[in-house]
Amino acid sequence: MNSIGSWFRQLAFRLRLSLSHFMAGRYGNDKLNIAILCAGLFLSLLSTWMKKPIVNLLLVLLSYGLMIWAISRTLSRNTYRRYQENRRFLQLINRVKDRHNCYFDCPKCRQTVRVPRGKGKISITCPRCHERFVKKT
Ligand SMILES: [Zn+2]
Structure with a gap:
């Protein structure tokens, strides 16, 4: 019994070691991957309720595509x-979540400018290049 337990522990150790060796230098997981996997899972579940076979097939293919994309990002x-993609995704999520501010890009230098929401039509001065532009918030 003890020798089987020790053998199993050694096997688990070797598997963990080979997995960490395989994943060395690879990106791994992040929040964008989790979102992609959730979208793929959702589409896969949605396809089970679809009656039309062509819609079902498209949803299944799309869900597989999303899952393959997530795996390829991990490896x-x-x-x-991959880090830049995740950073942009998190930035987008934060902007959608932020109910108190609006975000605009400066037309001259592309600097993102954050202004309070609900102030009507306001003149915005870019903090980087001092370009002035008018936006409705
Ligand atoms: Zn600017």
Whole structure:
């Protein structure tokens, strides 16, 4: 009994070691991956309720595509790019969640400017290039 337990522990250790060796230099998981996987799972569940076979097939293919995308992001070695994608995704989520502010891009230098929401038509001065532009908030 003890030798089987020890054998199993050694196997688990070797598996963990080979997995960590395999994942070395690869990106791994992040919030964008979790969102992609959830969307894929949702589409897969939605496809089970669809009666039309063509819609069902499209949803299944789309859900598989999303899941393959998430796996390829996890195994990617281009970590800088994956990090940038995740950063942009989190930025977008934060902007959608933020109910007190509006976000605009400066037409001259593309700097993002945050202004309070619900102030009507206001003149915005870019903090970087001092370009003035009018937006409705
Ligand atoms: Zn600017």
